[in-house]
Amino acid sequence: NAGVTQTPKFQVLKTGQSMTLQCAQDMNHEYMSWYRQDPGMGLRLIHYSVGAGITDQGEVPNGYNVSRSTTEDFPLRLLSAAPSQTSVYFCASRSRAASSYEQYFGPGTRLTVT
Amino acid sequence: DAKTTQPNSMESNEEEPVHLPCNHSTISGTDYIHWYRQLPSQGPEYVIHGLTSNVNNRMASLAIAEDRKSSTLILHRATLRDAAVYYCILSSSGGSNYKLTFGKGTLLTVNP
Numbered sequence: 001n002a003g004v005t006q007t008p009k010f011q012v013l014k015t016g017q018s019m020t021l022q023c024a025q026d027m028n029h030e031y032m033s034w035y036r037q038d039p040g041m042g043l044r045l046i047h048y049s050v051g052a053g054i055t056d057q058g059e060v061p062n063g064y065n066v067s068r069s070t071t072e073d074f075p076l077r078l079l080s081a082a083p084s085q086t087s088v089y090f091c092a093s094r095s096r097a098a099s100s101y102e103q104y105f106g107p108g109t110r111l112t113v114t
Numbered sequence: 115d116a117k118t119t120q121p122n123s124m125e126s127n128e129e130e131p132v133h134l135p136c137n138h139s140t141i142s143g144t145d146y147i148h149w150y151r152q153l154p155s156q157g158p159e160y161v162i163h164g165l166t167s168n169v170n171n172r173m174a175s176l177a178i179a180e181d182r183k184s185s186t187l188i189l190h191r192a193t194l195r196d197a198a199v200y201y202c203i204l205s206s207s208g209g210s211n212y213k214l215t216f217g218k219g220t221l222l223t224v225n226p
Contacts, residue, residue, distance in 0.1 A: 004157075033213070042201060042216030043158065058213065090157045101146065103214060105157030 001026050004106035006091050012112045013081040021076040021109050023091030029104070030096035032074040033058070034066065036087040037108075043090060049074055050096070081113045118202045123221040126192045134187040134220055136202030141182050144206050148214065149176065149187045151198040158201065158216075161187065197224045 007022045025032065030051045035043035035058075045058030049068040063085060065077040074093075078085060091106040119137040126132040138147065149161040162169055162176045164185070169176040175188040189196055201219040 035216075040218070042218050043214070044216070045213055048213060059215075092157075101148065101163050102160040103150075103158075105159065108155075108157050 006106035025093040029093035031094040035090045120220045132189040139183045145204040148203040
């Protein structure tokens, strides 16, 4: 299994540009989430999904959109990039099984907005 | 969600045990205690979790106080590869525990 994969690894955007961060998992996990991590801080939840077609907002959703058309993929869209969105973005997935508590994280996408 | 308090940083020597403390005085009866760690330039990885009883796995042990207001992650023999930020996180049982709230964690430095 590849686990959770994220592309791209690095990205530089200009203010106002849009882009999509890709996340995929091959573990058939129902739950997927997006987090952002600013320098010296812990991770903050942006959006999450409990299954295909179902998404909801996390702690810091403004400026981001998500959709979940398949179990495997959970892309994060930046609508109009701002310098405040400079951060490292992590995608995570987890099985819905009650006995499973481990979240699996991807390697991250480092985004710089100038 | 109930909050956790961890020291900002700790230091250890290689091959010695490390005890990483976490206070969670407002923990509720259904909150699980999770530990994740984040190696430099990587995503977080799961370490261990527990509810009331002490837990052991291949990576670490988790000691939970009887009143559950604190817990300690124990690395039995620290290696250089254990240098990371360690996060203590509470989440309720059931479906909502996919939403993890990360604090700043404890930066563990391991000296050779």
